[in-house]
Amino acid sequence: MRQLPLNGLIVLEFSQYLSGPSAGLRLADLGARVIKIERPQGGDPCRKLAVKNLWVDGDALNFHAINRNKESFTADLKNKEDLELVKKLIVKADVITHNFRPGVMEKIGLAYKDAKAINEKVIYAEISGFGRKGPWAQKPGQDLLVQSLSGLAYTTGNSEGPPVPFGLSAVDAISGIHLVQAVLGALIRRQREGKGAYIELSLIESAIGMQFELFTTFFHSKNGIRRSRVNNGNPLLGAPYGIYKTADHFISLAMMDLKDLAAALEWEELNAFEQRDVFQKRDEIKMQIAKKLKTNTTQFWLERLRKHGLWATTVYNWKDLTQAEGYQGLKMEQALVAGDKPIRTTRCPVTLNGEKLVSSKAAPALGAHRDAIIKQLIEE
């Protein structure tokens, strides 16, 4: 049996939706035993949040993607007996995670101080939307709302257009991984010194942390930060950085010197601009580039850019990518079986000692492991 780093460790996941459970997903990928503590009525609400009406065995496909490789223990935390069972589980737990609103765990009697009283060495990690204190503490901690308040929506799209959110729950994702990082750090310290830890993280702090380059630049910049007027790639970067329309598709241009671009495209007019103009005259330069690139195909431009060693690529959607020649070799997929229906999903991106971190155990049905866990972890 494969020796994974977190083998033997038990994580109690009180978390719901994405930010907390994505942390549990990563911990499970590293070998931890992750037990979801779910309320008997419905469990993690994500079970019922079916995107595109896709379901597997009565639970949303998306729930399966996030919660593969975990166990499910049902407990009504407002019920005295169930609460006692959960406290007995805490005795055996190494890590606890939750993403309830501030105050909820205190009311239940499972805040860090309560968990610590039961198990002094426990690593207790909580994600909130906006922290435990202050005027925002009761705001709903939802990805799009945090993106919107954190400035993130002004990094994307063009300057004359509206703020544009990242089209996936990037803040939830980043927060989950920050939580993992902190939990693992705390486990390292615990192995050395025997101490537990209390870890706090909020979506807004993660969202700001994710934009650390932007904020640092903003703090020192007299004129603020603005997206390109056209073909914005990153507000902090000069021309040509961005995605451009071609005659038949699109092309991405990363950082490159203007004179090299001019040479590659055999386009003398671009030399009217100096390299130092790439920020001050960004919009103007990009508009010229946009006009030029529309005049031929993506392939035509890529051949020339690559001949000069310039960083450019075509643009794929998911269908293009999964059919592209380099995709299969990445071995990014894994198949899970839930009931009798295989679920095709992706694996943890990390390769450890030459082995991809795959785990083919599907997400648990609600409460599927309650009895076994009571026998194994509580009664013995």
Place this chain on the structure above:
Amino acid sequence: MRQLPLNGLIVLEFSQYLSGPSAGLRLADLGARVIKIERPQGGDPCRKLAVKNLWVDGDALNFHAINRNKESFTADLKNKEDLELVKKLIVKADVITHNFRPGVMEKIGLAYKDAKAINEKVIYAEISGFGRKGPWAQKPGQDLLVQSLSGLAYTTGNSEGPPVPFGLSAVDAISGIHLVQAVLGALIRRQREGKGAYIELSLIESAIGMQFELFTTFFHSKNGIRRSRVNNGNPLLGAPYGIYKTADHFISLAMMDLKDLAAALEWEELNAFEQRDVFQKRDEIKMQIAKKLKTNTTQFWLERLRKHGLWATTVYNWKDLTQAEGYQGLKMEQALVAGDKPIRTTRCPVTLNGEKLVSSKAAPALGAHRDAIIKQLIEE
């Protein structure tokens, strides 16, 4: 002195730019001693990659944001004596990270097998663009290009528009944190079993992993995945999810039932749609909502939505956010001193045992610690 989880651990950072160094940043925040190994001519190229022409002490402000709290050891890896010095450092190192192109470290003689021969227990972590093998292995591993090939640019913006990249280096950022997670997992295992580890990660795997919900849905969806025609928030989510223009600004609407939205806005016409239409008739519903929301101010709508407990918010840019009432209490900033000029930047988002993880040591000048390190880690 504060006991941080990774105190006493030494990380040799051969990485450049963002993906690798952002991992080093996180390891340093957790208390590790991170030593950048940089070539004498120029060092990490990020030192010269000044966004908006912002410099501190001759290095780009951005370099300072990414590399605070680290040391710098200059070494020309093609020079025999310098290479010997670096190998002696490897004896003392716990972790090595690099993000050179596949083949570079092999040529130098510092691949994993070489490092392992010097220090059997070393944790060796490398980030590439597209993996070590296959037809993409020599493609430049640059954030925008990986976003473009990974499908990510089709999550954002509206369906009739072009693919839109995330306006920050999200793939670099996520990859860095995945690397940290793997390194910490390996350290936990090493503490238990004494073994080192070889960790591989590529930007493309991270980018696909980041979109795990999208790919899983794509694999099971007959009709593919498409952004909303208007006000796209997330291709996987139904109406109203997205950012909308109001009479005076913008507003974000997260998940909510249509009938609740209709009630909150006192807008009977919306009840012409059923909740099950939120995906099938997404564009139509969103267009109606967009029209409606233009007719009054953000504040007007927020009052009504909040009264009904619906998840909505205004949209901030960085200036709005840093001036907003809840921002100061987050204490997300820290000040570093480089030379005599203070650098205002953000801190690691994690709070550990009630303490924010701040570190006020500025990024190192090129080679600033070479002599001290030779004395302390090599000669003794």
